[in-house]
Amino acid sequence: MSLRDQLQIMVVDDMSTSRGLLTQALDSFGIRNVSSAENGKAALALLAKKPVHLVISDYNMPEMDGLHLLQHLRSGEKTKGVGFILITSQAEQKIIDHGKKLGMNNFIKKPFEVTQLKICIEAVVGRL
Amino acid sequence: MPAPHDPMAEIKASFFHECEELLDVLQDGLMAMQNGEEDSETINVIFRAVHSIKGGAGAFGLDGLVRFSHRFETVLDALRAGTLAPSADVLRTLLSATDHLADIVELSRDDAPLPETDTLAICDAIDQLIGDPAPKTTHQSDIDFEPEKITLNLDPSDPPKDQAHVPDTTSKIRHFRITFQPFAELFETGNEPAVLLRHLHALGHASTSCDLSDLPPFEKLVPDIPHLRWDITLETQADLAEVQSVFEFVEGLCHLNIELESVSSADPTPAHQSEPPQYRNDTAAPSRPTTGRQVKPGRPTPPVQKPVVRVELDRVERLVNLVGELVINQAMLSQSLDQSGLSPHSDAMHGVEEFQRLTRDIQDSVMMIRAQPVKALFQRMSRIVREASGALGKDVRLRMLGECCEVDKTVIERLADPLTHLIRNAIDHGLEDPATRCAAGKPAQGTITLSAAHRSGRVHIEVGDDGAGIDRPRVRQRAIEKQVIAADAVLSDSDIDALLFLPGFSTAPAVSDLSGRGVGMDVVRTEIQALGGRVSIQSAPGRGTTFSISLPLTLAVLDGMVISVADETLVLPISLVIETLTLTAPDVSLLRPGCHVVRARDGFFPLIDLGHHLGYRPLIETFEGGIVLLVALADGTSAALLIDDIVDQRQVVIKGLDDRFFRAPGIAAATILGDGHIALILDPSDFVSGAFDTPRVPHTAPAPQGEPA
Numbered sequence: 001m002s003l004r005d006q007l008q009i010m011v012v013d014d015m016s017t018s019r020g021l022l023t024q025a026l027d028s029f030g031i032r033n034v035s036s037a038e039n040g041k042a043a044l045a046l047l048a049k050k051p052v053h054l055v056i057s058d059y060n061m062p063e064m065d066g067l068h069l070l071q072h073l074r075s076g077e078k079t080k081g082v083g084f085i086l087i088t089s090q091a092e093q094k095i096i097d098h099g100k101k102l103g104m105n106n107f108i109k110k111p112f113e114v115t116q117l118k119i120c121i122e123a124v125v126g127r128l
Numbered sequence: 129m130p131a132p133h134d135p136m137a138e139i140k141a142s143f144f145h146e147c148e149e150l151l152d153v154l155q156d157g158l159m160a161m162q163n164g165e166e167d168s169e170t171i172n173v174i175f176r177a178v179h180s181i182k183g184g185a186g187a188f189g190l191d192g193l194v195r196f197s198h199r200f201e202t203v204l205d206a207l208r209a210g211t212l213a214p215s216a217d218v219l220r221t222l223l224s225a226t227d228h229l230a231d232i233v234e235l236s237r238d239d240a241p242l243p244e245t246d247t248l249a250i251c252d253a254i255d256q257l258i259g260d261p262a263p264k265t266t267h268q269s270d271i272d273f274e275p276e277k278i279t280l281n282l283d284p285s286d287p288p289k290d291q292a293h294v295p296d297t298t299s300k301i302r303h304f305r306i307t308f309q310p311f312a313e314l315f316e317t318g319n320e321p322a323v324l325l326r327h328l329h330a331l332g333h334a335s336t337s338c339d340l341s342d343l344p345p346f347e348k349l350v351p352d353i354p355h356l357r358w359d360i361t362l363e364t365q366a367d368l369a370e371v372q373s374v375f376e377f378v379e380g381l382c383h384l385n386i387e388l389e390s391v392s393s394a395d396p397t398p399a400h401q402s403e404p405p406q407y408r409n410d411t412a413a414p415s416r417p418t419t420g421r422q423v424k425p426g427r428p429t430p431p432v433q434k435p436v437v438r439v440e441l442d443r444v445e446r447l448v449n450l451v452g453e454l455v456i457n458q459a460m461l462s463q464s465l466d467q468s469g470l471s472p473h474s475d476a477m478h479g480v481e482e483f484q485r486l487t488r489d490i491q492d493s494v495m496m497i498r499a500q501p502v503k504a505l506f507q508r509m510s511r512i513v514r515e516a517s518g519a520l521g522k523d524v525r526l527r528m529l530g531e532c533c534e535v536d537k538t539v540i541e542r543l544a545d546p547l548t549h550l551i552r553n554a555i556d557h558g559l560e561d562p563a564t565r566c567a568a569g570k571p572a573q574g575t576i577t578l579s580a581a582h583r584s585g586r587v588h589i590e591v592g593d594d595g596a597g598i599d600r601p602r603v604r605q606r607a608i609e610k611q612v613i614a615a616d617a618v619l620s621d622s623d624i625d626a627l628l629f630l631p632g633f634s635t636a637p638a639v640s641d642l643s644g645r646g647v648g649m650d651v652v653r654t655e656i657q658a659l660g661g662r663v664s665i666q667s668a669p670g671r672g673t674t675f676s677i678s679l680p681l682t683l684a685v686l687d688g689m690v691i692s693v694a695d696e697t698l699v700l701p702i703s704l705v706i707e708t709l710t711l712t713a714p715d716v717s718l719l720r721p722g723c724h725v726v727r728a729r730d731g732f733f734p735l736i737d738l739g740h741h742l743g744y745r746p747l748i749e750t751f752e753g754g755i756v757l758l759v760a761l762a763d764g765t766s767a768a769l770l771i772d773d774i775v776d777q778r779q780v781v782i783k784g785l786d787d788r789f790f791r792a793p794g795i796a797a798a799t800i801l802g803d804g805h806i807a808l809i810l811d812p813s814d815f816v817s818g819a820f821d822t823p824r825v826p827h828t829a830p831a832p833q834g835e836p837a
Contacts, residue, residue, distance in 0.1 A: 014176070015150075017143040017184045024135055059174055089183055111186030 008033040012043045012057035040064025059088035144237045150177040175204040187787040192242040240441040309383040310354040332364030452781035458487040459802035503531035516555040529579035546652040558593035593673035598667040601820040625665040690776040694744035699809045705756040726768040767816040
């Protein structure tokens with residue numbers, strides 16, 4: 001059984017279009033176990049019930065942004081080991097540095113190509 | 129993209145849908161800022177809306193949209209950073225940028241060419257706001273993505289095993305609790321639990337206890353089936369994956385649960401197929417896909433979203449039609465039961481009462497499906513306000529109340545024109561210019577209030593201004609000039625206000641571009657009445673004018689007056705009827721042969737013999753004792769309709785006449801009555817205005833007094 005069949009990913013973005021696009025892209029990699037949430041808070045609530053292996057999160061979201069989500073994930077006993085990829089179009093050094101400090105596994109800058117996303121994910125979880 | 133075509137098209141469609149929502153959010157936010165809400169969250173929400181549009185547009189390669197939203201975002205970023213203060217001018221520019229963004233979104237959706245010159249003008253205006261239009265480097269890189277930046281900034285290439293969040297995997301002692309229960313098949317595949325247990329022991333210090341509870345008595349023991357279960361606690365430096373690898377060859381052949389109990393990174397372990405997946409292979413998985421089948425999760429959790437179903441309108445229409453049938457059917461059943469002579473206390477009668485109640489509930493619920501908040505409509509109006517106030521050089525604020533109020537979709541669509549007209553009118557004629565306002569001790573900024581509310585089964589929409597109010601002497605003067613009223617006519621204030629609804633009546637000294645487009649308030653009233661609504665005016669000199677529109681919640685059901693004419697049953701919309709009279713001889717005067725008028729309500733109404741007019745019978749000779757309905761019509765005309773009898777007053781389901789029927793003058797639609805008969809629904813406007821010249825009588829046309837509820 002290959003990694004992509006097992007891998008469970010949560011997509012976090014306040015824009016349903018982005019969630020749809022990401023899910024679609026993951027689907028094209030053969031990753032089917034994809035859940036989604038529309039902001040950090042909703043993601044945390046879902047993850048508490050049903051953990052995943054990797055969270056791919058937007059940065060700028062209402063309620064709770066991507067890096068706050070990361071911070072909460074890393075401080076939660078059950079979630080601190082989850083992989084985390086930040087999606088941001090504000091690829092500012094400050095944000096990336098902050099993410100790095102919090103234990104961000106990778107980031108990808110919007111807009112991105114599907115292949116870039118794959119490379120980005122593979123850098124975190126290994127070959128798909 | 130390797131993705132199949134269809135899902136992408138779907139996502140793209142949903143993107144444009146989402147854009148509309150985001151544009152609403154954007155506009156809401158900017159208007160909140162105009163109202164003084166300048167907190168960082170409001171600004172952030174605005175920023176995010178534009179940002180999200182840009183992001184989505186980028187994904188679909190909508191370059192024009194990306195470019196403009198990027199420029200827009202740049203200013204908003206300055207606002208967010210505090211380098212740009214949200215002054216009134218700034219907000220105005222941002223709102224017009226919002227309007228432009230809405231245009232570009234729409235054009236992009238239709239694959240239409242974008243208005244480059246307009247875009248340039250708006251971009252210039254935006255650039256002037258931020259002074260230095262040179263975008264920050266990060267923004268530039270938004271467009272040219274540098275792939276090396278990922279490795280450069282973060283160095284994520286190092287495989288995850290050593291990531292900070294999985295701190296050193298070797299030095300810590302981990303305590304695992306392992307439950308292992310082989311299935312019957314385990315032996316068949318040549319596996320041996322003892323070997324597995326020995327391997328576990330090799331990893332560190334393990335204490336093993338064997339659960340014998342499932343062991344059958346010796347005489348029933350089947351030797352090639354495992355009966356034992358082991359609980360192992362393991363202290364080891366090995367990580368989870370290594371522990372799992374011990375069981376690599378028995379996956380699917382046993383119940384296995386591995387839990388990391390203590391020490392450092394808590395990675396609980398997958399267990400049975402039914403259990404939720406856990407982190408155990410978060411990063412190490414690729415190299416060790418050991419317990420694969422067992423980790424296989426159930427369905428992924430659905431996203432937390434407001435549950436919404438998008439349904440084609442056709443399906444809803446079908447449902448609405450069926451409910452109409454149900455209502456008719458129920459009425460027929462009730463009627464035949466009534467006539468059957470059953471006791472009102474019989475079970476059948478109770479049952480049919482209950483049925484009636486349920487039918488009404490179903491009807492209401494189905495109509496609710498078509499209902500939409502008026503918010504979207506109001507949002508469009510705020511753009512009208514901006515454009516109109518800009519064109520007229522007036523400073524206007526739009527206040528919106530009750531945007532969440534829900535109204536039938538069709539009603540909303542058809543309200544846009546009359547509301548636009550009323551709002552333009554209010555800004556053009558209602559509000560004074562700033563200097564006059566200041567002189568009158570009012571704030572220079574005028575306020576237009578747009579409100580919606582549900583009251584007694586109807587929706588009330590009001591357009592109010594805080595302007596000078598209706599100049600009644602001038603309206604009166606104008607009416608006399610136009611020979612609409614006699615110079616010595618005694619008119620109440622509301623009579624004078626009602627004159628505004630007469631066709632071709634305008635008090636504006638000059639026909640302006642904006643509101644005087646040759647259509648007057650009479651068109652507004654026609655449109656509102658076509659929706660089964662009424663419009664009325666309240667005005668106070670110096671304090672402003674409010675137009676109140678009252679509308680039915682749905683167009684599918686009509687409050688009708690069931691009448692009989694020459695043995696035919698007809699339905700007249702009750703909202704048109706202002707009074708019912710029984711004629712006496714002095715009421716009727718002969719104007720000329722074949723033309724009679726009825727004197728009522730301080731005026732003369734042309735008398736129309738419906739039976740004759742619809743071709744059911746010749747004109748009757750004597751009118752005395754006849755029943756007439758005074759009707760006030762959309763275009764301000766009115767008439768007295770002579771009928772034989774009033775049968776009933778009830779809600780009827782409107783059934784549109786098929787297109788194959790030619791448009792019969794005076795007939796709007798049809799309905800099915802409780803007795804199963806088909807009745808035509810009348811539209812008197814055709815024969816009232818065509819009957820003979822409508823006398824210009826002052827009337828309090830849309831006033832509610834004579835109207836049954």
